[in-house]
Amino acid sequence: MSEIYPVPPRVSTRSDSPIQDMAQYREAYARAQNDPEGFWLDVARRRLRWMKEPTHGLDGSYHTIDEGPFSWFGDGVLNVTESCLDRHVETRPSKTAIIWEGDEPGEVRKLSYRELHKQVCRTANALRELGLKKGERVIIYMGMVPEAAIAMLACARLGAIHSVVFGGFSAEAVRDRVRDCGAEIVITQDKGRRGGKSIPLKEVVDKALEGEQHIKHVLVYRRTGEEVPWVEGRDVWWHEAVDGAEDLCPAVPTMAEDPLFILYTSGSTGKPKGVVHTCGGYLTFTSYTHEIVFDLREHDVYACVADIGWITGHSYIVYGPLANRATTLMFESIPTYPDAGRYWDMVERHGITIFYTAPTAIRALAAQGDEHVDKYDRRTLRVLGTVGEPINPDAWRWYYEIVGDGRCNIVDTYWQTETGGVTISPLAPLTATKPGSATLPLPGIVPLLMDDSDRILRGPGEGRLCMAFPWPGQARTVWGDHPRFVATYFNHYKGYYFTGDGCRRDTDGYHWITGRVDDVLNVSGHRMGTAEFESALVAVDEVAEAGIVGFPHPIKGQGVYAYIVLQPGFAPNDALEAKLHRAVRDQIGAHARVDLFQFVPGLPKTRSGKVMRRILRKVAEGEPDKLGDISTLADPSVVEAIVSGARSLP
Numbered sequence: 001m002s003e004i005y006p007v008p009p010r011v012s013t014r015s016d017s018p019i020q021d022m023a024q025y026r027e028a029y030a031r032a033q034n035d036p037e038g039f040w041l042d043v044a045r046r047r048l049r050w051m052k053e054p055t056h057g058l059d060g061s062y063h064t065i066d067e068g069p070f071s072w073f074g075d076g077v078l079n080v081t082e083s084c085l086d087r088h089v090e091t092r093p094s095k096t097a098i099i100w101e102g103d104e105p106g107e108v109r110k111l112s113y114r115e116l117h118k119q120v121c122r123t124a125n126a127l128r129e130l131g132l133k134k135g136e137r138v139i140i141y142m143g144m145v146p147e148a149a150i151a152m153l154a155c156a157r158l159g160a161i162h163s164v165v166f167g168g169f170s171a172e173a174v175r176d177r178v179r180d181c182g183a184e185i186v187i188t189q190d191k192g193r194r195g196g197k198s199i200p201l202k203e204v205v206d207k208a209l210e211g212e213q214h215i216k217h218v219l220v221y222r223r224t225g226e227e228v229p230w231v232e233g234r235d236v237w238w239h240e241a242v243d244g245a246e247d248l249c250p251a252v253p254t255m256a257e258d259p260l261f262i263l264y265t266s267g268s269t270g271k272p273k274g275v276v277h278t279c280g281g282y283l284t285f286t287s288y289t290h291e292i293v294f295d296l297r298e299h300d301v302y303a304c305v306a307d308i309g310w311i312t313g314h315s316y317i318v319y320g321p322l323a324n325r326a327t328t329l330m331f332e333s334i335p336t337y338p339d340a341g342r343y344w345d346m347v348e349r350h351g352i353t354i355f356y357t358a359p360t361a362i363r364a365l366a367a368q369g370d371e372h373v374d375k376y377d378r379r380t381l382r383v384l385g386t387v388g389e390p391i392n393p394d395a396w397r398w399y400y401e402i403v404g405d406g407r408c409n410i411v412d413t414y415w416q417t418e419t420g421g422v423t424i425s426p427l428a429p430l431t432a433t434k435p436g437s438a439t440l441p442l443p444g445i446v447p448l449l450m451d452d453s454d455r456i457l458r459g460p461g462e463g464r465l466c467m468a469f470p471w472p473g474q475a476r477t478v479w480g481d482h483p484r485f486v487a488t489y490f491n492h493y494k495g496y497y498f499t500g501d502g503c504r505r506d507t508d509g510y511h512w513i514t515g516r517v518d519d520v521l522n523v524s525g526h527r528m529g530t531a532e533f534e535s536a537l538v539a540v541d542e543v544a545e546a547g548i549v550g551f552p553h554p555i556k557g558q559g560v561y562a563y564i565v566l567q568p569g570f571a572p573n574d575a576l577e578a579k580l581h582r583a584v585r586d587q588i589g590a591h592a593r594v595d596l597f598q599f600v601p602g603l604p605k606t607r608s609g610k611v612m613r614r615i616l617r618k619v620a621e622g623e624p625d626k627l628g629d630i631s632t633l634a635d636p637s638v639v640e641a642i643v644s645g646a647r648s649l650p
């Protein structure tokens, strides 16, 4: 546990990071804590291009959150695309902004800042022609093509609000999001390519939009050229609308606090929430954290292999890197296509210096053997990042020793959709690391641990992770439902933001995230709600009740365990299991899948009818001897059946 990895010596090329050593980190941390407004105003003014610079920092607080969202830089005016594009076109027009690596190895496109600016302007002009106005919402349902980033930025150019939906989500899920945010325009592509397979994106959109009267247009980018169904009058080809559009499009002024995007994310209960991020604070925070965490330099080739459908893609493929004039890679494929060497093949071919992925991918690749790594030249690598779930020390060491040859910095970055950017992480190459620890909070982030009696825990210990003070990149609200925002994050501990995670703090003040303490699952770094699975399953006629919990999974981090109570007269069989799988896939998407089904006579409930999830969890985790007190159960015999029929991975 106290195994500390010394920091490899700083390489000699120049770093422009505002934090150059641990003393400066402590100084910045103290200043952000003592004078948060002054600290963040400085950062915001220095890092972004403003049409009108903000003169004040924070308005509102966690204590007054039920009266309305807090705000940062409230009187500032900007358009985020000027910070991400225009100013770089003035200084380095031919620098590569986006490297695109397609599904087939070596299928590459490069867009300079000049080219990206032009494409964003044309697309914005095309969208305006289609009727899009400031403040209106656009759903983007695409694969990993540069046009997905272009679509996001084009919306931002017009002051419109994008909501990207991960391309694995089902038609049902797309429809829910279209309705919730009231989008009238959807942007998609004919089909996607992933791991040699074709993804029917346009078809899913058509299904999602059946009967949705308020949809004006669907803009369709041609990726594969395959035939797709067409709705005359509604559907518009990207190349027809965009290619002939004007190369310049004025950036529409937005207030710092105008929403930049909505991103739906799963919680403990109900349908996914539309988390709202704003223009000024979000871009300030993603730009700042991207530079200080990764120690970004001018000639870096930066590759985050997440999908833009998740917050990681928003903050650290698109907005943070482009604000920082970085060269950012977009990867269309999967880590094992055509084989487990794909990432390192890309590192060699593109000369990647900073590489950012999820622990689940590291575990999957480590299991395939080191020869896939050794084959490729990885000497350009300098910083290796992980995000999405706790990284087990074995996977950390493999990443450090095998991928990084023991000379790269590992940054285990802890954050959430709601935090907008990284909150707890080492700073490469400054922070001494310990395998499995996200280490220390970034300036402006004040983590606190709450103990079982809801008291603030001082010193080393384990508790529930909260944050004591707002920062500019924090989500402001849930789209259309501020009370839900308050209830989800601010009602557990008055005056504090509750992350939903457990965390241990050691004697060095290092943080070790232990995982979710609520009913949120983290499967292969994908966040999913148990309630979403349960509602998909109980919608099947044969099912009376369903209880979903996570269990430890060697590759995925967490697997999905489903307890199913059938209606009287039905018995489990393969056809029924297939039907249940289909129901989950249709309601949520292809990335959601139950790993283990257990058919049970009933769920363990208290006399007041509440399901005792603790029992379900313990049995799924393979610890039926640790059920604790079950004397309050209405029918203790249910537990015997659950324990004796417990399932585990083969």
Ligand code: WT7
Pocket (backbone or CB within 6 Å): 265, 310, 311, 312, 386, 387, 388, 389, 390, 391, 412, 413, 414, 415, 416, 417, 418, 438, 499, 500, 501, 513, 515, 516, 522, 525, 526, 527
């Ligand atoms: C949840 C947030 C942030 C981008 C990707 C996920 C877990 C995230 C770490 C980490 C341990 C982590 C937490 C968090 N998580 N990063 N470095 N160590 N756990 O965003 O989908 O909003 O999920 O992912 O449980 O609450 P998300």
